[in-house]
Amino acid sequence: MRNSETGLDRQRIVRAAVRFIDERGLRELTMRRLGAYLGVEGMALYRHLPGREALLDAVVESVVDELYGDPDLGLEAPAGWVDYLQRLAHGLRRIALAHPEVFPLVATRPAAAPWVRPPLRSLRGIESLLQVMTSAGFSDEDAAAVYRAFSSFLLGHLLLEVSALGVETGPVEEPEVAPVHDLSAYPALRRLEPHLSQDHSAADFEEALETLLDRVALMLPARPRGGRRAVPRNGDQ
Amino acid sequence: MRNSETGLDRQRIVRAAVRFIDERGLRELTMRRLGAYLGVEGMALYRHLPGREALLDAVVESVVDELYGDPDLGLEAPAGWVDYLQRLAHGLRRIALAHPEVFPLVATRPAAAPWVRPPLRSLRGIESLLQVMTSAGFSDEDAAAVYRAFSSFLLGHLLLEVSALGVETGPVEEPEVAPVHDLSAYPALRRLEPHLSQDHSAADFEEALETLLDRVALMLPARPRGGRRAVPRNGDQ
């Protein structure tokens, strides 16, 4: 009973967990249920993983590796730091949107070291970012600053974007018959409600990314670096 | 047995929950333990709250209300929109740092309506922000855009800042004897490690806030709004 169909395996389990979460949500994930999902008895999972926490860590790792493992993303051979950061940002956004139920986990799981920040969680990824930036002429300090700024940009945007998808970033999921309070006491809210409920995530993301890149470009020693596309409104500060 | 010492009460429970989380962490919070913390039998809490989820919601609400209820913050009578946004941002940061164990909850709890974004979770607060912005001459669309940009800025920065405090944004808290992997394979990381582990949160926050405000100012019809100046350090932190 060890053929490719039934045989368990750490990787098979982790992948199943990702699919399970994608399909049924994080709060539904249970060792026993995941076992059943794999046609197996729950306790069986402990032969391959030390426990639930380790499973969640592995899920995060697996999802993040989707990013660094994807050669289509071109992270390996970027055309300059701008290109690199753009690919990185878009790649992470793609992941967040592909696994909206998993992303909050990526975002909030405790980090191995204080400087390993979500959502860029892999040493490999951080190393690569720092390498690209310093090679491009940024000082060590600036490279670190870019890493920090980039992290919080991504975390903020992506977490909000996936949670707008109605994801259970927390618990429950009652239909809540009265989701929208009575807005009569809030005239501005009532008036702007159409604007607020419109989805601008993609455009906001791009714009914030461009702004960030412009800001980063200003750190560079001298020249604003040729490749940098001139965004119409970058005259700030 | 209903005197001020022993008598329960929704508010007393919620406040105790906040203190409990501050002291022992979110993952330690249990209905029974919170009961014990209040000198009571766990099930007693259900007389005042429908369940654990409701308790967590109330905790979030209570913490967020700290912000809007604090008159020292001057949110009621701001000197222009820049001042308002600065007070708001600093106020929220103060809260995040005061309750680092609670903040991830504020950040990730499902929103009542899709346009109620963490960490600005109260209708009152959103109304107030929109009101200030539109009164200052921003179009409805721009006011909504500012709200969105502000949310993700705050979420990203504050979530990262509290999680850097070693907070259990997720589960476990094993000391993990080997927290830092061997960095030999990551030269850039090894070289930049001192820069990365340095704490720049406050400065980064201020700088990103200033950048955001500058960017917002550019939305304004004509004049870049005179009041714009380097932050003279409000009462906060």
Place this chain on the structure above:
DNA sequence: GATCGTCTGTTTATGCGGTAAACAGCCGGG
């Protein structure tokens, strides 16, 4: 002032979740 309904905390009980421990079938090597 006795009666009673209500409000609040307690006890008891159910079902689920994580996980330890004992167990059983199958493998490949001696």
Place this chain on the structure above:
DNA sequence: CCCGGCTGTTTACCGCATAAACAGACGATC
């Protein structure tokens, strides 16, 4: 052919959220 080690299964324990039955104390009503 037997045996030790994998891998999955059973059993079992304990903590949790929560429903339900219970009990004491209060204030209002008569």
